[in-house]
Amino acid sequence: MEIHQWIWQHRDWPDFSFNAAPLLTYIATASQLIGELAAISRSISDQERRGALERVLSDDAIETAAIEGEILRRSSVRSSIRKRIGLPVEQKDWDDLADGLVAMLFDARDQDPKPLTTERLFGWHAALFPTGYSGLKKIRVAKYRGAEEMQIVSGPIGRETIHYIAPPQSQIQAEMDVFLNWVNTNDDHNPLLKAGIAHLWFIMIHPFDDGNGRVGRAITDYIMSKNYPTLMQVISFSKHFSLDRKGYYAVLEKAGKQDCNITAWLKWFLQTTIAALREAQWIVDGVITKTKFWQLHQDTPLNRRQTKVINRLLDAGDTLEGAMTTRKYAGMTNCSKVTASRDLSDLLDKKILQKTAAGGRSTSYEICLPGL
Known part of the structure; x- marks a missing residue:
């Protein structure tokens, strides 16, 4: 044997x-x-x-x-x-x-x-x-x-x-x-x-x-x-x-x-x-969605902080833990909560972000992808 x-x-x-x-x-x-x-x-x-x-x-x-x-x-x-x-x-x-x-x-x-x-x-x-x-x-x-x-x-x-x-x-x-x-x-x-x-x-x-x-x-x-x-x-x-x-x-x-x-x-x-x-x-x-998104918004004026966060949201898709909040935004971009709130309001006005349906103690946002 x-x-x-x-x-x-x-x-x-x-x-x-x-x-x-x-x-x-x-x-x-x-x-x-x-x-x-x-x-x-x-x-x-x-x-x-x-x-x-x-x-x-x-x-x-x-x-x-x-x-x-x-x-x-x-x-x-x-x-x-x-x-x-x-x-x-x-x-x-x-x-x-x-x-x-x-x-x-x-x-x-x-x-x-x-x-x-x-x-x-x-x-x-x-x-x-x-x-x-x-x-x-x-x-x-x-x-x-x-x-x-x-x-x-x-x-x-x-x-x-x-x-x-x-x-x-x-x-x-x-x-x-x-x-x-x-x-x-x-x-x-x-x-x-x-x-x-x-x-x-x-x-x-x-x-x-x-x-x-x-x-x-x-x-x-x-x-x-x-x-x-x-x-x-x-x-x-x-x-x-x-x-x-x-x-x-x-x-x-x-x-x-x-x-x-x-x-x-x-x-x-x-x-x-x-x-x-x-x-x-x-x-x-x-990747296809991200490309189409930026083609749609190629002429939308955004600052570097906003661009960074949008790319992060597009890359994460549904794997990001929780939606975007003022606190998360400030942490990702190393800015104050006041600046984060202003940037997020601007993205909301430009229809790049939308408020999530879920309620809670703080407002949260998700990427807006109409027709993409």
Whole structure:
């Protein structure tokens, strides 16, 4: 009887298998959503597409970093993105870490079907760690990890829980050669399944000292971009990985301790993909509404505070917690309540805001979208 502790020690590694039946419904739902999104995306203008891309990539960069415990400033991320897509940079807030991550995300989503190579992965890794350090720790940048055992652990020192041990350094080059050849040549699977298999496979190899999660999620983007280039302008997978971070780590840990049947992982991956696709539809609808709104009000005189708050309301849609109030407005724009009240009254007069139907102790407002 074979005894193994980790997936890569199984005799079938890396010949993954899965049960198709429980996945078919998810594949069908995702495929339908992809078709709908592709049709909508083809109909929107370049301006609307750039607006969607800015928003999606901002979320993607911030959330893929947050999964690994790294906090990026949204203003820095947006500055880097806007510079790359030809939009004016409203606030110069440069950060090398944010710019490196954004550079990797753009390259992963590049519609030029260049193969995924060792050199390309090393370039991504170097972009993530421009100083050669991860926090205070010096790491091997643009190189596979060294001879130290790669353990994924949690808990206090001396009482750590080992969640996974990756293949030894002596196997990495051979493992990655097989992996990259598969990514570049295998067309046996539905692209959604291929993206899910590739993500898990790369994470199980865990070839770098640090940054494996971010690179692994970029590989997902790369495979999806090759098959659905239009879709990748409007969708973020990393945001939804982050929203279910606990589930993400739990299903990866479980897969790492089992045999090569990865049905449970693929089910989670497809469910998360569906959630990302549904939000992408919401984002595209919001971007179209925002564009039409500003076309309608392009000659309406507004100050910078008013423009900022309107954009915030348009971007948030129905996700903003509560309606706009004088207090919220003052907090968002760093102005006095007297100034906030004056600005809001002006927006009410110009029919940009309207009072909400709900009563309460203070007047509240919502965006006015007649016919949009």
